[in-house]
Amino acid sequence: MAQMNMVQALNSAMDIMLERDPRVVVLGEDVGYFGGVFRVTDGLQRKHGEHRVLDTPIAEGGIVAAAIGMGVNGLKPVAEIQFADYIYPSFDQVVSELARLRYRTAGEFSAPVIIRTPCGGGIRGGQTHSQSPEGIFTHVCGIKVVMPSTPYDAKGLLISSIQGDDPVVFFEPKRIYNGPFDGDPHKPAVPWSAHAGGEVPEGHYTVPIGKAEIVRPGKDVTLLAYGTMVHVAQAAVRLAGVDAEVIDVRTLAPLDTDTLCTSVCKTGRCVVVHEATRFSGYGAELVATVQEECFWHLEAPIQRVTGWDTPYPHAFEWEYFPGPARIAAALKSVMEAA
Amino acid sequence: MTPRSRLHIPFPPARPGDKPDFSYVQISPAGAVERPESKASVREIESLATQMVRVLGDDGKAVGPWNPRLEPEDLQVGLRHMLLTRLFDDRMQRMQRQGRMSFYMKSTGEEAVAVAAGMALLPGDMLFPSYRVQGLQVVRGRSLVDLMCQCLSNTRDMCKGRQMPVMYHWGSGNIFSISGNLATQFPQAVGWAMAAAIKGEDRIAATWIGEGSSAEADFHHALTFAQVYRAPVILNVVNNQWAISTFQGIAGGEVQTFANRGPGYGMPGIRVDGNDFLAVYAVTQWAAERARQSGGPTLIEHVTYRAAAHSTSDDPSRYRPKEEWKAWPLGDPIDRLKQHLIELGEWSEERHAALEKELEAQVTASWKEAASYGTLTEGPTLDPATMFDDVYKEMPPHLARQREELLKLRTQGIGAANAQHDGARPTQPMAKEG
Numbered sequence: 001m002a003q004m005n006m007v008q009a010l011n012s013a014m015d016i017m018l019e020r021d022p023r024v025v026v027l028g029e030d031v032g033y034f035g036g037v038f039r040v041t042d043g044l045q046r047k048h049g050e051h052r053v054l055d056t057p058i059a060e061g062g063i064v065a066a067a068i069g070m071g072v073n074g075l076k077p078v079a080e081i082q083f084a085d086y087i088y089p090s091f092d093q094v095v096s097e098l099a100r101l102r103y104r105t106a107g108e109f110s111a112p113v114i115i116r117t118p119c120g121g122g123i124r125g126g127q128t129h130s131q132s133p134e135g136i137f138t139h140v141c142g143i144k145v146v147m148p149s150t151p152y153d154a155k156g157l158l159i160s161s162i163q164g165d166d167p168v169v170f171f172e173p174k175r176i177y178n179g180p181f182d183g184d185p186h187k188p189a190v191p192w193s194a195h196a197g198g199e200v201p202e203g204h205y206t207v208p209i210g211k212a213e214i215v216r217p218g219k220d221v222t223l224l225a226y227g228t229m230v231h232v233a234q235a236a237v238r239l240a241g242v243d244a245e246v247i248d249v250r251t252l253a254p255l256d257t258d259t260l261c262t263s264v265c266k267t268g269r270c271v272v273v274h275e276a277t278r279f280s281g282y283g284a285e286l287v288a289t290v291q292e293e294c295f296w297h298l299e300a301p302i303q304r305v306t307g308w309d310t311p312y313p314h315a316f317e318w319e320y321f322p323g324p325a326r327i328a329a330a331l332k333s334v335m336e337a338a
Numbered sequence: 339m340t341p342r343s344r345l346h347i348p349f350p351p352a353r354p355g356d357k358p359d360f361s362y363v364q365i366s367p368a369g370a371v372e373r374p375e376s377k378a379s380v381r382e383i384e385s386l387a388t389q390m391v392r393v394l395g396d397d398g399k400a401v402g403p404w405n406p407r408l409e410p411e412d413l414q415v416g417l418r419h420m421l422l423t424r425l426f427d428d429r430m431q432r433m434q435r436q437g438r439m440s441f442y443m444k445s446t447g448e449e450a451v452a453v454a455a456g457m458a459l460l461p462g463d464m465l466f467p468s469y470r471v472q473g474l475q476v477v478r479g480r481s482l483v484d485l486m487c488q489c490l491s492n493t494r495d496m497c498k499g500r501q502m503p504v505m506y507h508w509g510s511g512n513i514f515s516i517s518g519n520l521a522t523q524f525p526q527a528v529g530w531a532m533a534a535a536i537k538g539e540d541r542i543a544a545t546w547i548g549e550g551s552s553a554e555a556d557f558h559h560a561l562t563f564a565q566v567y568r569a570p571v572i573l574n575v576v577n578n579q580w581a582i583s584t585f586q587g588i589a590g591g592e593v594q595t596f597a598n599r600g601p602g603y604g605m606p607g608i609r610v611d612g613n614d615f616l617a618v619y620a621v622t623q624w625a626a627e628r629a630r631q632s633g634g635p636t637l638i639e640h641v642t643y644r645a646a647a648h649s650t651s652d653d654p655s656r657y658r659p660k661e662e663w664k665a666w667p668l669g670d671p672i673d674r675l676k677q678h679l680i681e682l683g684e685w686s687e688e689r690h691a692a693l694e695k696e697l698e699a700q701v702t703a704s705w706k707e708a709a710s711y712g713t714l715t716e717g718p719t720l721d722p723a724t725m726f727d728d729v730y731k732e733m734p735p736h737l738a739r740q741r742e743e744l745l746k747l748r749t750q751g752i753g754a755a756n757a758q759h760d761g762a763r764p765t766q767p768m769a770k771e772g
Binding site for chain 2: 030033034037054056057058060062086089123125127128185278308309310311314316319329
């Protein structure tokens with residue numbers, strides 16, 4: 001099997017789908033000749049031509065709107081928004097149009113648009129290059145929301161997204177584009193070649209949408225995470241010395257309630273982790289779901305460890321970031337309860 | 339063959355390895371464009387949007403009706419501001435390369451766009467900048483130490499460590515906050531100008547946007563609102579040919595000029611040689627005069643060239659010829675003003691070298707002071723608990739609780755990893771070009 005980082009895995013997914021399906025087009029700012037500011041579309045225009053891999057004007061609203069029109073006319077657009085922080089000019093097109101087109105036309109029209117966008121902090125991007133706005137999109141009915149944590153999942157989930165018939169907002173945690181990150185910025189960078197998730201088949205395969213993955217089985221407490229935080233969570237488990245079951249949520253909408261709740265009913269304890277802000281964050285949905293399904297099995301209040309409710313500050317990235325120590329403290333605290 | 343539609347894919351005339359080709363840039367001779375009255379009706383002056391206002395000829399002489407006839411002392415001040423801007427940029431780029439700060443964006447080659455426009459406006463006029471017009475700060479007399487401290491996110495940072503480098507603001511200097519998101523300032527400037535008129539003030543607003551980000555809807559919001567209400571605002575499009583890797587054709591500049599969008603909305607559009615200090619000064623002065631007389635907005639396209647990389651995270655050798663700037667037909671704004679002053683007998687190579695030395699020393703001294711307030715790698719750091727300030731005017735209870743939690747964690751040694759010393763190096767592009 002080949003070794004790939006997440007950038008290469010995503011590139012491979014698009015390459016394969018451009019090859020297999022003439023309806024697939026890729027569009028976005030700097031994605032064509034240059035290959036994307038994070039190199040995710042590197043070489044795709046050269047290989048598949050400038051009519052299928054398009055450099056667009058700087059207009060996120062225009063990119064998504066045009067993608068919707070293309071989708072309505074039979075194409076499968078994969079649009080890149082250069083940073084998730086730049087997605088808001090397209091918000092009306094996503095919320096009012098893309099998400100609801102199938103519903104409002106009783107299925108007569110739909111647009112299978114994929115919006116890929118890098119998210120998350122840890123690269124000193126300040127408040128306009130670090131956001132994790134997934135919770136804003138999971139609140140919208142009619143779009144699927146995905147965030148992988150490994151190159152293997154990234155490729156398989158992106159292929160599934162492109163093959164599907166519904167719009168998907170596909171968040172790419174940019175801090176782990178080049179290697180897993182356990183939350184300690186002082187440690188040397190680890191490449192994906194040192195991680196099992198960096199083993200990626202060169203050919204076509206899928207990872208199902210709507211399916212979470214147990215990345216570390218355990219019996220004491222269930223730790224729910226996604227994206228970069230899956231790796232940070234595992235570091236926290238080692239730090240806390242508890243036998244935690246770590247679950248990578250992977251697809252935030254639709255949510256694999258069964259996998260999550262089976263685990264929490266077994267362990268009786270749960271900690272939810274995300275990098276996004278806490279108030280009305282996606283973690284609130286996870287906590288509510290677990291509470292509804294597992295209340296009579298719970299032995300401690302469910303805890304959330306998240307970014308603080310402030311914009312992402314440039315100077316205080318690591319004070320802001322919900323690192324392993326904070327997660328470990330939460331794990332210990334739920335273990336000590338009752 | 340049945341005819342069928344096929345998309346036109348804009349492609350720049352030259353890519354890496356190709357010979358630079360700027361034959362697409364239509365240039366009027368210096369002095370050739372007429373200067374109308376500032377109250378002229380849009381229909382009479384539509385040609386200003388397609389010609390190019392130029393004052394400085396290749397011989398260094400100032401010619402034609404747009405010559406603002408500035409005193410030599412003013413020209414020397416302009417030269418000083420442009421040179422200081424360039425030396426400041428160069429130093430900050432070097433400091434980023436040394437790991438002392440996280441990111442930087444130079445304005446090399448575009449200094450006249452900011453400096454000449456800034457000088458043609460009044461101190462009370464409100465400026466809504468993009469991220470590549472730092473010359474405005476220099477014109478308004480902002481201390482370099484303040485700018486550097488912002489870039490360093492240090493203990494004297496005006497943003498309290500909350501913004502990436504170059505995202506300055508200056509309330510008392512009438513310069514608005516720079517956003518990392520593009521084009522947002524353009525319609526905001528219009529609203530500010532509307533308020534000035536509503537309040538009966540004679541202050542005007544001016545704003546800058548890149549040709550790339552003129553594709554954003556906010557550009558069109560700005561033009562619509564500005565023209566509907568004849569707001570006293572100057573709307574500047576800085577066409578520096580490149581938006582990271584995409585050339586100005588991708589932004590819609592292949593067939594029509596960006597200035598020509600002005601008449602489309604009913605306002606004057608002026609296309610100006612953005613590397614000609616005198617021309618930029620003159621058209622700004624014209625637009626300001628019009629705005630102050632209730633004549634409404636003007637759209638100015640500054641034709642210039644982004645000589646530097648988009649940012650310290652960018653590598654332009656991947657997408658454009660390395661030597662492109664040397665082939666840029668409108669030259670270097672600093673060299674051109676310098677030659678003009680020499681031609682006037684008001685400057686010399688010796689004085690220029692002395693000025694450069696003086697300004698270098700100023701930059702060095704400023705850096706030394708700024709660094710004493712903290713850099714990425716050394717010195718004092720801000721208190722992380724301040725990150726909870728200013729989210730709201732009064733801190734709500736949930737933020738107060740989170741602040742307490744952070745402080746408690748820090749006393750336990752948790753989360754104490756100090757970002758000022760993490761040494762994490764971003765190697766990826768972190769902002770896009772307008």
